[in-house]
Amino acid sequence: MKRIGITFGLAVDHKYSLHMGYPGAILELGGIPMMYVSVTATPTLSHHSDLSLASLVKEFVSEVDALLVSGGWDVEPAQYGQAPQPELEATEPVRDFFEAAMIEEARRQGKKVLAICRGMQILNVSMGGTLYQDLLAAGFDQHQRMDREYETCHSVIFEPGSELAALMEGATEVNTIHHQGIDRLADGLRVVAHSPDGVIEAVEGDGLLGIQWHPERLYEADPRHLAGFRWLMAD
């Protein structure tokens, strides 16, 4: 059975959270979800504080067959060289560094990475790309539909030949609960789906798949949304 490492972060201060659909989808496909909480690797009270972030993520990634980077709050704009704009919402700086290190290590070890919502954004940023801090402010439609997180809200247009499109078996309607999105795409990634108003909704790269919508909230109603997870679990 494949072991899939899943990263996650804060719900509110001092409390972690992970939508149950992420491990749920892995279990649905016969995999073992392994949860890796975002850590700094600098425990202040430890007498064994010789763990660097690099050595910690090396251990973590070694334990799994592939990596799933889950959704969450905003990416810190300093990560892509920008000052915060007024529309910026809560950020998770510790998580930014942790997940960027996990992604880098997974790529080094030749393990696949599926990155969802914030995950796709940190994937792009960690490889040198930038984000729109707020899609509405940048002139796009409203993509933040928390009131309909389990429903499809807009369509996506796939690029011909996309691996994800083939796995989706014709499903093109998705949910949308993000207010940030990819601006400049990182080298090594290619756009494979966008929304009608031009927001990048999925990217692919060598062993990399990024999805801006939330299939972990849709697969129970429409199993075609297991597509990304199937890709992650495949050899």
Ligand SMILES: [Mn+2]
């Ligand atoms: Mn969207």
